Amino acid sequence: MAYDPITELLAVTHPEGDLITFWHLPSLRLFKALDIEKPRGINMNIEQGYWVVTGGKNQAHLSKIERNLLQLELLIEQSFITGSHLYRLSELRGC
Numbered sequence: 001m002a003y004d005p006i007t008e009l010l011a012v013t014h015p016e017g018d019l020i021t022f023w024h025l026p027s028l029r030l031f032k033a034l035d036i037e038k039p040r041g042i043n044m045n046i047e048q049g050y051w052v053v054t055g056g057k058n059q060a061h062l063s064k065i066e067r068n069l070l071q072l073e074l075l076i077e078q079s080f081i082t083g084s085h086l087y088r089l090s091e092l093r094g095c
Contacts, residue, residue: 002044002051007067011051013039022070032070
């Protein structure tokens with residue numbers, strides 16, 4: 001899950017459903033759903049205004065979703081990256 005404080009949307013990955021859902025937290029309503037193969041890790045780049053998503057079945061892919069458009073853009077189609085967690089460097093450094 002990843003939260004965008006500007007739009008107040010919470011993005012939730014559903015790997016087994018090949019889906020990402022966006023929930024508007026103040027209203028507790030589903031805002032949008034996007035089809036994506038086996039989404040795993042997701043994080044919000046607040047400064048740049050997009051979510052970064054990893055996923056995939058046999059090989060991993062890396063995508064981004066623009067904050068205002070909520071449209072999926074494939075950045076890396078096939079990769080050997082693994083793992084289901086994405087972190088902002090500022091979080092790791094404690095900034």
